[in-house]
Amino acid sequence: MEYYFAPMEGVTGAIYRTAHHRYFPGVDKYYMPFLTPTRDHVFTPRELRNILPEHNRGFRAVPQLLVKNPEDFCWAAQELYAMGYDEVNLNLGCPSGTVTAKGKGAGMLADPEGLERFLEEVFAHAEGAVSIKTRLGMESPEEFPRLLEIFGKYPISLLIIHPRVRKDFYREPVRMEAFEQALAGYSGPLCYNGGLVTAEGCARLRSRFPQVDRVMMGQGMLADPALVRKAKGGPGADRETLRAFHDELYHTYLEVFGSQKNTVYHMKELWGYLSRLFAGAEKPLKQLRKASDSAAYEGAVNQIFRECPLLEDADWT
Numbered sequence: 001m002e003y004y005f006a007p008m009e010g011v012t013g014a015i016y017r018t019a020h021h022r023y024f025p026g027v028d029k030y031y032m033p034f035l036t037p038t039r040d041h042v043f044t045p046r047e048l049r050n051i052l053p054e055h056n057r058g059f060r061a062v063p064q065l066l067v068k069n070p071e072d073f074c075w076a077a078q079e080l081y082a083m084g085y086d087e088v089n090l091n092l093g094c095p096s097g098t099v100t101a102k103g104k105g106a107g108m109l110a111d112p113e114g115l116e117r118f119l120e121e122v123f124a125h126a127e128g129a130v131s132i133k134t135r136l137g138m139e140s141p142e143e144f145p146r147l148l149e150i151f152g153k154y155p156i157s158l159l160i161i162h163p164r165v166r167k168d169f170y171r172e173p174v175r176m177e178a179f180e181q182a183l184a185g186y187s188g189p190l191c192y193n194g195g196l197v198t199a200e201g202c203a204r205l206r207s208r209f210p211q212v213d214r215v216m217m218g219q220g221m222l223a224d225p226a227l228v229r230k231a232k233g234g235p236g237a238d239r240e241t242l243r244a245f246h247d248e249l250y251h252t253y254l255e256v257f258g259s260q261k262n263t264v265y266h267m268k269e270l271w272g273y274l275s276r277l278f279a280g281a282e283k284p285l286k287q288l289r290k291a292s293d294s295a296a297y298e299g300a301v302n303q304i305f306r307e308c309p310l311l312e313d314a315d316w317t
């Protein structure tokens with residue numbers, strides 16, 4: 001089984017990936033949060049800080065594009081292949097209203113004919129592997145068989161299925177039955193993504209779908225950075241490694257952002273997940289949420305690491 005880290009915009013940038021790989025190696029591929037190439041065909045300095053290979057050394061990373069125009073996709077993909085990436089991923093899952101209104105992300109699923117024209121162009125010109133991360137449809141999983149039929153016409157290097165429709169956002173339960181039906185209708189390489197937060201959950205998926213040999217995990221990895229290692233039969237995170245991982249992230253953000261406020265804001269988002277791995281962290285977490293500078297933030301973090309026992313698995317109840 002291969003295990004991939006899901007792309008998470010605003011969280012799993014190059015700094016996060018690098019620190020994660022240093023302290024919790026074993027992820028087979030890190031999918032990068034989306035880039036949105038524009039018509040002027042230049043990457044911004046901020047985009048380059050995340051995608052340049054020198055910021056992604058030592059692990060396999062896959063850039064992702066959120067785009068509806070095939071020429072823009074092909075331009076960006078070509079640039080990325082030239083940097084040395086051997087796979088570029090197309091985002092057909094982003095549910096955000098501002099994205100779907102422009103016909104991008106999950107919005108592309110609303111127009112299967114348009115999607116087919118897009119893929120026709122992309123696969124006629126792509127000079128490297130193209131993978132796709134998709135939902136089941138916009139409104140209903142009944143849209144998926146038609147979409148799969150379209151996907152089946154192209155040499156998609158990997159189809160990553162997040163079995164929700166756009167209107168589910170991330171709230172509704174994943175639709176395992178629709179995923180199961182989809183398996184029968186697609187013969188290319190396939191990856192499952194959605195709701196896997198424990199090694200046991202991965203094992204259950206494996207026994208229910210023995211033909212699925214790749215999974216992608218996002219929020220579960222943020223809560224328990226050792227999740228892939230555990231799913232591969234290794235040990236969970238220990239306090240010292242978690243602390244070192246945290247400190248490296250925190251100090252790198254401080255240096256790069258040059259702002260305590262922005263760094264603390266960023267770290268708080270991460271603690272929204274990481275706190276699930278600690279028992280009885282409510283009180284220091286309250287302090288942490290109120291923090292707006294380094295002194296208050298570090299005080300709360302020190303208290304969590306000093307006083308709160310680590311759980312065997314992150315608590316998602």
Ligand SMILES: Cc1cc2nc3c(=O)[nH]c(=O)nc-3n(C[C@H](O)[C@H](O)[C@H](O)COP(=O)(O)O)c2cc1C
Nearest residue numbers: 006007008009033034133162194195196217218219
């Ligand atoms: C904060 C956040 C940011 C995300 N950013 C992206 C993204 O840039 N590209 C993408 O394809 N999916 C994105 N996703 C979706 C995740 O990659 C993943 O499909 C989703 O969280 C379900 O998997 P999980 O249950 O393992 O987290 C994002 C999800 C969250 C919560």
